[in-house]
Amino acid sequence: MPSYTPMIQQYLHIKAQYPDAFLFFRLGDFYELFFDDAIKAAQELEITLTSRDGGDERVPMCGVPYHSAQGYIEQLIEKGYKVAICEQVEDPKTAKGVVRREVVQLITPGTLMEGKGLTEKENHYLAALTPFADGTYGLAYADLSTGEVRLTLLSSWEEAANELHAVGAREIIVATDSGEEWVRELKERYGAAVSYEDDTSLCDEWNGVIGHVAQEKLRQAAARLLHYLVRTQKRRLDHLQPAELYQVDHYMKMDRHSKLHLELVETVRSKGRKGSLLWLLDETVTAMGGRLLKQWLDRPLIDRREIERRLDFVETLKTSYFERQELRDRLRGVYDIERLVGRVSYGNANARDLVQLKKSLLQVPALRQTVGALPLAEADKLCERLDPCEELVDLLERSIQEQPPLSVKEGNLIKDGYDKQLDRYRDASRNGKAWIAELEAKEREATGIKSLKVGYNRVFGYYIEVTKPNLPLVPEGRYERKQTLANAERFITPELKEKEALILEAEEKSIELEYELFVAIREQVKQYIPRLQTLAKAIAELDVLQSFATISDEYRYVRPQFSTERVLVIQGGRHPVVEKVLGAQMYVPNDCYMNREREMLLITGPNMAGKSTYMRQVALTAVMAQIGCFVPAERAVLPIFDQVFTRIGAADDLSAGQSTFMVEMLEARHAIAHATQNSLILFDEIGRGTSTYDGMALAQAIIEYIHDHIGAKTLFSTHYHELTALERSLPRLSNVHARAIEENGKVVFLHQIADGPADKSYGIHVAELAGLPASLIERARAILAELEKAAGKQEAAAGRMDDGALAEAGLAFQGNEALDVGSKVEREKASRPSAGAAREGVLAEAAFEQLSMFPDLAPAPVEPPLSSKEKKALAALKEINLLEMTPLEALNKLYELQKLLK
Numbered sequence: 001m002p003s004y005t006p007m008i009q010q011y012l013h014i015k016a017q018y019p020d021a022f023l024f025f026r027l028g029d030f031y032e033l034f035f036d037d038a039i040k041a042a043q044e045l046e047i048t049l050t051s052r053d054g055g056d057e058r059v060p061m062c063g064v065p066y067h068s069a070q071g072y073i074e075q076l077i078e079k080g081y082k083v084a085i086c087e088q089v090e091d092p093k094t095a096k097g098v099v100r101r102e103v104v105q106l107i108t109p110g111t112l113m114e115g116k117g118l119t120e121k122e123n124h125y126l127a128a129l130t131p132f133a134d135g136t137y138g139l140a141y142a143d144l145s146t147g148e149v150r151l152t153l154l155s156s157w158e159e160a161a162n163e164l165h166a167v168g169a170r171e172i173i174v175a176t177d178s179g180e181e182w183v184r185e186l187k188e189r190y191g192a193a194v195s196y197e198d199d200t201s202l203c204d205e206w207n208g209v210i211g212h213v214a215q216e217k218l219r220q221a222a223a224r225l226l227h228y229l230v231r232t233q234k235r236r237l238d239h240l241q242p243a244e245l246y247q248v249d250h251y252m253k254m255d256r257h258s259k260l261h262l263e264l265v266e267t268v269r270s271k272g273r274k275g276s277l278l279w280l281l282d283e284t285v286t287a288m289g290g291r292l293l294k295q296w297l298d299r300p301l302i303d304r305r306e307i308e309r310r311l312d313f314v315e316t317l318k319t320s321y322f323e324r325q326e327l328r329d330r331l332r333g334v335y336d337i338e339r340l341v342g343r344v345s346y347g348n349a350n351a352r353d354l355v356q357l358k359k360s361l362l363q364v365p366a367l368r369q370t371v372g373a374l375p376l377a378e379a380d381k382l383c384e385r386l387d388p389c390e391e392l393v394d395l396l397e398r399s400i401q402e403q404p405p406l407s408v409k410e411g412n413l414i415k416d417g418y419d420k421q422l423d424r425y426r427d428a429s430r431n432g433k434a435w436i437a438e439l440e441a442k443e444r445e446a447t448g449i450k451s452l453k454v455g456y457n458r459v460f461g462y463y464i465e466v467t468k469p470n471l472p473l474v475p476e477g478r479y480e481r482k483q484t485l486a487n488a489e490r491f492i493t494p495e496l497k498e499k500e501a502l503i504l505e506a507e508e509k510s511i512e513l514e515y516e517l518f519v520a521i522r523e524q525v526k527q528y529i530p531r532l533q534t535l536a537k538a539i540a541e542l543d544v545l546q547s548f549a550t551i552s553d554e555y556r557y558v559r560p561q562f563s564t565e566r567v568l569v570i571q572g573g574r575h576p577v578v579e580k581v582l583g584a585q586m587y588v589p590n591d592c593y594m595n596r597e598r599e600m601l602l603i604t605g606p607n608m609a610g611k612s613t614y615m616r617q618v619a620l621t622a623v624m625a626q627i628g629c630f631v632p633a634e635r636a637v638l639p640i641f642d643q644v645f646t647r648i649g650a651a652d653d654l655s656a657g658q659s660t661f662m663v664e665m666l667e668a669r670h671a672i673a674h675a676t677q678n679s680l681i682l683f684d685e686i687g688r689g690t691s692t693y694d695g696m697a698l699a700q701a702i703i704e705y706i707h708d709h710i711g712a713k714t715l716f717s718t719h720y721h722e723l724t725a726l727e728r729s730l731p732r733l734s735n736v737h738a739r740a741i742e743e744n745g746k747v748v749f750l751h752q753i754a755d756g757p758a759d760k761s762y763g764i765h766v767a768e769l770a771g772l773p774a775s776l777i778e779r780a781r782a783i784l785a786e787l788e789k790a791a792g793k794q795e796a797a798a799g800r801m802d803d804g805a806l807a808e809a810g811l812a813f814q815g816n817e818a819l820d821v822g823s824k825v826e827r828e829k830a831s832r833p834s835a836g837a838a839r840e841g842v843l844a845e846a847a848f849e850q851l852s853m854f855p856d857l858a859p860a861p862v863e864p865p866l867s868s869k870e871k872k873a874l875a876a877l878k879e880i881n882l883l884e885m886t887p888l889e890a891l892n893k894l895y896e897l898q899k900l901l902k
């Protein structure tokens with residue numbers, strides 16, 4: 001063992017306590033890293049690796065300046081590392097021997113308090129997971145930046161895994177004896193860092209957080225989290241809020257696959273927010289509202305009273321346009337109170353933070369007034385929670401300057417008149433400066449040097465400057481030479497130095513005093529933490545509700561109504577995100593009718609016809625209704641769903657080593673094992689991942705099982721046309737199809753869902769559209785004709801020759817080229833009396849149930865959709881870039897478009 005210098009020995013001693021973290025060791029104005037930490041950090045941060053004399057040997061070293069350390073720390077945390085901040089805890093000037101140093105904070109991926117790692121509209125959670133012998137799991141999690149703490153008990157690993165996903169913690173804390181495999185799974189599946197904490201004993205000082213928690217398991221789960229926080233943060237965490245207890249079955253349950261398939265908070269393809277339901281719904285204007293919206297979307301309600309309460313608000317705000325605009329304007333002036341409070345509690349809030357807090361509070365009286373004037377009983381309750389904290393505003397108004405600097409150690413923080421002593425120092429400094437300002441004129445007169453100047457620099461302080469030609473006029477004896485420049489000399493006088501000393505002393509003292517006063521004010525703000533947190537919650541809620549109202553107004557959404565009879569009526573329903581992306585005029589609305597006699601819809605139709613979109617829109621409508629938002633439809637009567645299961649589209653677990661088919665089967669099993677008659681199931685082409693017969697057999701068996709044993713509302717899309725025959729054997733199953741027609745030998749998707757099975761496969765047309773070689777297409781047509789002949793014989797034998805919509809459409813409108821596709825659809829609809837029978841049944845039931853609130857539940861007239869030509873023309877029109885066209889080109893384009901429409 002080499003013998004090291006005392007400082008390196010100190011380093012090694014401290015580092016031994018933090019083996020899994022980078023130790024940022026404060027040395028003057030730098031944080032230095034040594035040994036392996038230095039080698040690794042130099043690589044990760046791309047900084048220069050040097051070395052330092054450590055005694056018997058040189059030790060590897062690298063470092064970052066203290067004032068720019070934050071960025072480097074964030075980089076390491078982002079990469080999943082931990083950073084221990086080790087500060088000098090005594091004044092180096094008075095220290096004997098090596099300055100005493102201590103780790104003051106361990107920053108980990110789950111305990112970020114500031115910086116780019118914190119996304120404004122997202123929570124940043126740290127979770128602790130505690131398994132119990134009976135197979136249950138205690139989950140405790142906290143967002144240290146906002147002080148929120150939540151606790152729940154989960155009945156199985158499956159439930160716990162799901163909840164962990166919903167929470168999306170950056171770091172998960174477990175016991176040290178947790179199995180290696182489990183820990184690896186936690187790391188890989190959740191992309192979270194894993195940390196350890198074994199202490200689950202309770203401390204009295206946590207009463208504010210878990211004093212109200214009675215259940216022992218939950219207390220233990222919370223204790224693991226709190227011990228870890230205390231151990232790493234090494235300070236009082238006054239902003240931790242009383243833990244919120246919840247049970248997952250008090251909310252609509254959705255596993256992570258279902259959430260992903262529905263693209264609730266991120267899209268399947270990019271895993272980004274854009275294109276998700278959250279992206280569409282987010283018209284919040286505060287960070288707090290943004291975070292709450294995501295929380296609501298993660299946990300739709302099943303308590304009808306609470307849903308209706310939110311809807312009442314949304315309805316009122318939707319119709320109160322001016323009040324809503326006023327609220328939005330005011331909310332824009334509100335900063336992130338929750339995180340400001342977090343920083344106050346942490347002791348790292350600066351004066352600008354307090355100014356932001358004050359400015360936010362100043363918006364509250366107007367918010368209160370506007371909310372209070374809303375014609376809604378509930379509004380009063382919300383008003384009560386909008387606490388303007390007047391005394392705090394008054395304190396901040398009197399004390400903190402309006403535009404303070406970032407640093408709290410350079411003065412300019414405190415207003416004049418707040419503290420007498422500070423005013424005295426400031427007077428001294430101001431008087432001294434005024435004296436100096438007058439000095440110039442006085443000395444010019446005394447010496448007769450017109451160009452004489454009084455100046456200041458950091459090295460020499462105040463001086464009198466005289467240019468070379470005037471040097472003979474300088475009064476020898478009174479002026480003392482201090483500095484020689486190229487064409488001037490600088491002097492001082494004893495009087496000037498005396499004043500300077502006074503000024504500097506006063507300034508130094510006032511800066512020190514300002515810092516002390518500031519810290520004291522910050523301590524005072526701490527007393528308001530619970531009130532500020534209540535206020536922050538109320539503001540967040542108001543913001544989300546106004547966001548729902550804004551969206552509902554903008555996109556013409558309607559208030560959903562709820563049925564206790566398991567009736568579902570959606571008229572003129574749309575997929576909210578597809579509608580936004582395509583534009584309302586391009587989107588074809590669809591109806592959906594289900595009840596106890598019509599529990600399952602089997603959806604057939606060509607690829608690209610809109611089956612998945614239709615299924616998703618039904619589920620999204622249910623989710624939106626249950627978070628308390630209006631829904632994209634002309635009318636909606638919905639059951640309150642306890643769970644939603646979806647299996648739609650691309651497989652996403654291939655990376656986890658499972659085949660598409662296996663994932664599909666696992667998800668089907670999950671749905672079948674958990675769904676109830678109050679659930680909604682969406683299955684998109686289940687079974688397609690295996691051979692035709694296998695797949696079809698499985699699909700049929702799954703449908704039958706759900707039909708006979710579960711009774712959940714189910715939408716099942718399939719390409720197995722044979723399954724449409726099930727309608728005859730399963731009384732609660734009905735066929736519907738996504739419509740398409742042929743036009744000039746090409747397939748046109750109407751994106752309309754109609755009753756009955758699809759008649760024909762349009763796969764070949766789609767292949768043609770995709771540009772496969774003509775000879776190949778022709779060959780496929782020949783094969784199809786053969787197959788159809790064979791199938792035709794079978795169907796005839798079974799007594800089932802569907803007179804399909806297409807054949808009908810073809811007959812009814814043969815030779816009438818002038819009619820566009822839209823009117824064909826209308827006419828065809830009218831010509832099929834049987835198609836609406838099921839719908840009438842459901843409507844009658846819904847009307848009966850909803851009689852008082854739903855007097856005119858006759859089917860609403862459907863707007864004729866745009867023809868494909870019109871869609872094309874519109875699309876082409878949108879594409880035109882007028883800035884890059886000559887007038888003649890524009891005229892030509894217009895002519896082309898007109899021709900297209902004729």
Ligand SMILES: Nc1ncnc2c1ncn2[C@@H]1O[C@H](COP(=O)(O)OP(=O)(O)OP(=O)(O)O)[C@@H](O)[C@H]1O
Nearest residue numbers: 586587588589606607608609610611612613614751
């Ligand atoms: N109601 C609608 N109005 C307008 N466009 C729609 C509508 N529904 C779907 N579309 C458009 O059609 C495209 C295909 O829809 P979707 O993916 O739902 O078809 P699909 O029948 O499920 O196809 P596949 O069988 O290949 O999965 C969508 O990308 C969307 O742009």
